[in-house]
Amino acid sequence: MVKLVIGGCTLRVISAYAPQVGLDEEAKKLFYEDLDEVVRGIPNTEKIIIGGDFNGHIGETSNGFDDVHGGFGFGERNRGGTSLLDFAKAFELVIANSCFPKKENHLVTFHSSVAKTQIDYFLHRKGDRGLFKDCKVTSSENLTTQHKLLVMDLEIKRARRKKITSDRSRIKWGGLTPALSREMGEKLIRMGAWSGSGDADAMWNKAASCIREVASKVFGVSRGNFGGHREIGGGTGSPRQSGSEEGRLIE
Template structure:
C-alpha cells in the first residue's frame, strides 16, 4: 500500500510553480508498481466539477460545484494513472461533499484518489461535517476493504533419525519425575537449537514505533494514572463483592481436600481413579494450538506433538508417578464481567 499526502499550490500561485508541483508528484507516482495499491489524498486546490461526462471513467459525477482550470490538473493526474476520485463516487448531501468552508465560501478542494481497478473495494467516501482538520478544512474519510494475508506459522518437523535420538535421551533413567522433567527440558532445548537454530533476539529500533515519542508516552502515562485513580475509589466495594461471591461458591464445593470423581459419573470416590488413556492425551494435544508461548519449562507444545506416541507414553508415565498429591479448589475472579455472576469465576 502506497499513500501520498499532497498539498497543491493555491490559486494565487504562479503557473510555473504549479507545473513543478504536478510534475514532481507524477514522477513519484511513476515509481510505484502498477500492481500495488495506491492512495493520493490532500488539499489539491482545484474544482473537478460534475458537468463533464467525458471524464466519467475517473469521476462519479457527484462532485460539488463547477470545475475550473486547477481541477483539470487533478483530472489529468487521475486519467494518467487510471485512478478514481473517491469523494465523487457516492451521492451525498452537500454537507458531506463540502471540504472547505470560510464565511460564505464553500468548495470541494480536498480529494482522495484510488486505483480504478480496485474501485469495488471502496465502500464509502465522504466529508464528516463535525470534524475539522484545520479551522476551515473538514475531514475527508474513505472506507476500503483490504484483504490482509496472515503469515504462515513455521511447522516444526524433525529430520529422519532425530526423533529416535531425542527419545533415547529422554528415556534414560526415569526415576524421579522432577529430575526427569528438568533433564527433559535441557535435552529438548539443546536439540531444538542444534536442529532448528536460534534467533539472534535483536530488537529492531524505530520500526513501526517512530510515532511513539516522548509526548505520546507522556499523555498515555497521564491517562493511565487518571484511570488508576478512578479505580481506587471502587476497589474496596469490588473486593467486598468478590469475597461474598467466593464464600457462596465455597459452600457449593466439597469439603474434602482430595475429592475426586470416577470417570463417567458424578459419585464421590476416595479410591484411585482410572489411568489417563492415550486417546485423552492425544485429544488434549490436538486442542492446543501451535505457536503459543511455552510454560515455565520452556518446552513448546510442538515438541510433544513431534514426539508422537512415545511422547504420549512419557505423559502417562508422569501421571502415574504424580499421584498422591492433594488438591483444593478455589474461586478466582476473571477480572471481567459481572462480579456477582458465578460464571465469571
C-alpha cells in the same frame, strides 16, 4: 509519503498540496511533474492513496472523465479540477470522494463567508475500488475554520492461513479414565519407562516413546487434524486465522 504494510498489503500514502489559483501556470506545472515522479516510483503491486488540497473543482458530473470521476462531485469544473482529472486519468486513479452519493454538506470541503467549494480529494488506483467503503466530509469537525475534515474508510482483508492437516496418528487421550490410567501405569512400569540413568534427553525420549506406545494400545488412535492438541514429545498445530483490518484515513 508514508509506507504501510497491513495484512500482507503494502500501502503508500501521499500528502499533496497544489499551488493556489492565483499562482502562475509554471508553479502548477512543476507541482504535477513532481507528483508524477513520486507516483511513477511506486511499484504496481503496491496500493496508493493520495490525499490533499488540490485547489481545483472537478465538477458535479463526470462529463468526459467517466473512468476517474464517479459522478458525485460538487460545483462547476475549473482549470485546476481538469488538471487533477488529467493526472488521475494518466495514472489510472479514481477520485474517491466523487464515487459516493452524498448530501451537499458531505461534499463541500472548504466553506468561507463568501464561498463553499470542493477542493480536497482522496485518490486511489482503479483496481482497488473494492477496498474503499466510503468517503465523505464530516461537517461537525474542522481542521481549521474553513477546511472541513474529509474521511475515507477502507477495509483490507488479511490472507487466510491454510488449515493445517496431518496424516499422523493421534492418540485418543479423551478416553482417559481412572481405571485406564492405572492400567497404563502398570504397563509403563513393566516396560521400565521410568528406569534409566545418564543423559537427561535420552531418559526423556525413552519415557516419551514408552508412553506413546502404551497409550496407543490402551486408548486407540485416529488420524486427521486436531487443531492445537499437544502430544507427548511433540509440538502443537497452529489454528486457522482469518479476518480483516479496517482503517480510516482523514484529510
